[in-house]
Amino acid sequence: MDHDILRLLDLAERLxxxxxxxxxxxxxxxxxxxVHARILLYLSAANRYSNTPQAxxxxxxxxxxTVSQSLILLEDKGYLRRVAxxxxxxxxxxxxxxxxxxxxxxxxxxxxxxxxxxxxDLPEGLLAGLTQLLRRLQQLEGRRSFGVCRSCRHHLAEGxxxxxxxxxxxxxxxxxxxRICREHESVAEGRDDAGAA
Amino acid sequence: MDHDILRLLDLAERLxxxxxxxxxxxxxxxxxxxVHARILLYLSAANRYSNTPQAxxxxxxxxxxTVSQSLILLEDKGYLRRVAxxxxxxxxxxxxxxxxxxxxxxxxxxxxxxxxxxxxDLPEGLLAGLTQLLRRLQQLEGRRSFGVCRSCRHHLAEGxxxxxxxxxxxxxxxxxxxRICREHESVAEGRDDAGAA
DNA sequence: CATATACGTGTCGTATCGATACATTATCGT
DNA sequence: ACGATAATGTATCGATACGACACGTATATG
Numbered sequence: 079m080d081h082d083i084l085r086l087l088d089l090a091e092r093l094x095x096x097x098x099x100x101x102x103x104x105x106x107x108x109x110x111x112x113v114h115a116r117i118l119l120y121l122s123a124a125n126r127y128s129n130t131p132q133a134x135x136x137x138x139x140x141x142x143x144t145v146s147q148s149l150i151l152l153e154d155k156g157y158l159r160r161v162a163x164x165x166x167x168x169x170x171x172x173x174x175x176x177x178x179x180x181x182x183x184x185x186x187x188x189x190x191x192x193x194x195x196x197x198x199d200l201p202e203g204l205l206a207g208l209t210q211l212l213r214r215l216q217q218l219e220g221r222r223s224f225g226v227c228r229s230c231r232h233h234l235a236e237g238x239x240x241x242x243x244x245x246x247x248x249x250x251x252x253x254x255x256x257r258i259c260r261e262h263e264s265v266a267e268g269r270d271d272a273g274a275a
Numbered sequence: 276m277d278h279d280i281l282r283l284l285d286l287a288e289r290l291x292x293x294x295x296x297x298x299x300x301x302x303x304x305x306x307x308x309x310v311h312a313r314i315l316l317y318l319s320a321a322n323r324y325s326n327t328p329q330a331x332x333x334x335x336x337x338x339x340x341t342v343s344q345s346l347i348l349l350e351d352k353g354y355l356r357r358v359a360x361x362x363x364x365x366x367x368x369x370x371x372x373x374x375x376x377x378x379x380x381x382x383x384x385x386x387x388x389x390x391x392x393x394x395x396d397l398p399e400g401l402l403a404g405l406t407q408l409l410r411r412l413q414q415l416e417g418r419r420s421f422g423v424c425r426s427c428r429h430h431l432a433e434g435x436x437x438x439x440x441x442x443x444x445x446x447x448x449x450x451x452x453x454r455i456c457r458e459h460e461s462v463a464e465g466r467d468d469a470g471a472a
Numbered sequence: 473c474a475t476a477t478a479c480g481t482g483t484c485g486t487a488t489c490g491a492t493a494c495a496t497t498a499t500c501g502t
Numbered sequence: 503a504c505g506a507t508a509a510t511g512t513a514t515c516g517a518t519a520c521g522a523c524a525c526g527t528a529t530a531t532g
Contacts, residue, residue, distance in 0.1 A: 083393070086290075091295070093284065094287045094288040096336075097284035097285075110397045111512090165529070168481070168528065190281055196408060200407065203401070204408075208287075208290070209339075211397060275476080338508095
């Protein structure tokens with residue numbers, strides 16, 4: 079059993095290497111490194127509570143300083159812009175520019191190209207199983223889970239296609255529910271009983 | 276479908292990050308970086324055709340130059356030793372010293388510690404599915420698969436607990452069959468064993 | 473209202489990794 | 503024996519990641 083988890087993590091690392099190599103091939107011609115690509119990809123999927131430098135650092139497991147430098151580069155190249163928050167003036171919001179959105183789409187297209195064939199006929203619960211594993215490990219390490227809004231324990235359905243975030247009280251649009259949230263908490267596994275969802 | 280593979284790769288990267296952080300915590304007190312730890316872990320699992328600097332570089336997706344420097348450090352610290360090959364004197368074999376084996380065991384123990392709980396009750400085919408995916412992607416990228424000997428198309432059973440490698444013609448001991456081989460090729464298409472070992 | 477504390481962000485200096493290019497040595501094919 | 507090929511090692515260079523510090527803002531406390 080100990081060996082299984084180790085082999086899983088080794089597989090994850092090697093898969094990650096492949097993904098990074100692919101990302102690099104797409105990003106390098108634009109003068110970007112894989113890290114920059116990952117930041118842009120995250121920001122294109124993050125919701126309005128989660129598009130700050132701090133959130134980027136936590137998501138990718140980097141320090142603020144490291145992220146800050148990458149953000150400067152991305153802004154200089156015109157792939158994202160900083161927007162001052164209106165309510166809390168400490169906070170800087172990061173929004174991909176149209177050029178940034180284009181690049182994200184290109185990376186998704188060329189990143190998936192060819193790979194999609196390889197992903198056919200894979201076991202049903204692969205995605206769900208991996209997600210579950212990641213959640214648990216991140217909880218063990220005291221890190222945020224960064225799940226999609228819809229799967230959060232604070233996500234409230236109010237009927238007739240209306241939803242609300244129980245943490246902030248704000249209403250949620252359909253598109254919001256698919257985005258990544260920094261405040262995400264798993265539904266069933268708030269406690270450490272590790273019960274299968 | 277396109278999105279599924281992208282989410283899978285994103286999950287893999289994040290899992291890999293966690294694994295690397297854990298590895299770092301174990302390796303740093305010994306004056307080693309995560310990369311050095313991964314090299315040592317690979318060498319402890321590689322078979323006699325696959326314990327060369329070149330193989331390490333291919334397995335981890337690094338260049339020879341990078342690996343060469345890490346090997347110097349690992350040798351200086353006494354965790355591995357270089358052994359000249361008797362038949363082909365260009366080749367240098369890398370073998371963990373007893374101290375290196377100890378460190379590998381410590382990393383396996385402390386790396387799995389705590390994580391093993393998280394791996395309970397995961398879907399059955401998770402390991403096999405990930406292995407299969409990795410094989411296919413590596414084949415697409417023209418990279419070697421580095422599977423375990425037993426799952427290779429060159430692996431021949433001769434009955435009565437005797438096996439042979441169809442590529443080199445050499446007989447295989449039981450322990451050899453569990454090791455990672457650089458010349459590994461998948462059996463047919465897909466039918467890999469994830470090696471419940 | 474004044475102060476103290478916490479938080480988010482950005483900057484600078486340092487260490488280390490990873491890649492490219494080149495040099496060296498050994499083996500293999502003819 | 504000789505050129506081609508392959509594996510390894512070395513040197514240099516760019517870039518990333520980290521840590522410590524500084525600054526402005528928000529929030530709590532009296």
